[in-house]
Amino acid sequence: MVKLDKIYTRGGDTGETSLGDGTRVAKSSLRVTAYGEVDEANAVLGLARLHATPASDTLLARIQNDLFDLGADLCVPIEEAPKYPPLRITQAQVDWLEAQMDRLNADLAPLNSFILPGGTPAAAFLHQARTVVRRAERATVHLLASPHEAVNRLVLVYLNRLSDLLFVLSRVENGQGAGDVLWAPAANRDG
Known part of the structure; x- marks a missing residue:
């Protein structure tokens, strides 16, 4: 259980910051960067909601x-014999993403063009979340x-599926794709 009674610790x-296992690392470490990017994606999803x-x-x-x-x-880095069982992403969570994507995509018309981020506010924020x-x-x-x-390694699989689901969900939020903003290749080359 998480208990936060004081927000700043100095x-x-x-x-430096502490990982979930207590290890102190630089805030610029690859691990902190990765979960920081996930935190940012979560914040953008809050805007989309x-x-x-x-x-x-x-x-x-x-x-x-x-x-x-x-x-x-x-x-929490993977270790041989952790003191406490760490929270890990599971295949079931990845499978749920795939099931949602298949269900939502079944009602969408196939694409004949790439889509530009935009349309409804929800779709635009979902595109932003996808890129994050x-x-x-x-x-x-x-x-x-x-x-x-x-x-x-399931972290990587989950993120890959999530970005795809957010793309599909942006189309759903754009009126089942009717409001998608389509890319017009070379539309502005000649002035």
Whole structure:
């Protein structure tokens, strides 16, 4: 159980922070960068929820909770015999994302063009969240490539699926794709 009775600790005043296992690391570390990007994505989803339909809001609420799980996963390096069982992203969470994407995408017309971020406010924020999730995914790839870091690989899979789901959900929020803003290649080349 988390208990926060004091918000500031002064522990980070020197540019370091504590991971979930108590290890002190630089705030610029790959691990802190990765879960910081996840935190930013979660904040953008909060903005999207302000404009989302009730059905989308329900999905996004669950995703926000899962992103806290994912941040907790990244915050605790994998160890052989942990003192306490850490929170880890599971295949079931990835499977849920895929099921939602398949269900929502079934009612959307196929695309014949790339989509520009925009349309409704909810769709625009979902596109922004998608790009932040992609940034979190890239940060996680860097973390996974580090020889001294142990990371749950399902974190990367979850982020990859989530960015795809957010794309589909943006189309749903754009009137089932009717309000998508389509890219017009080379539309402005000739002045």
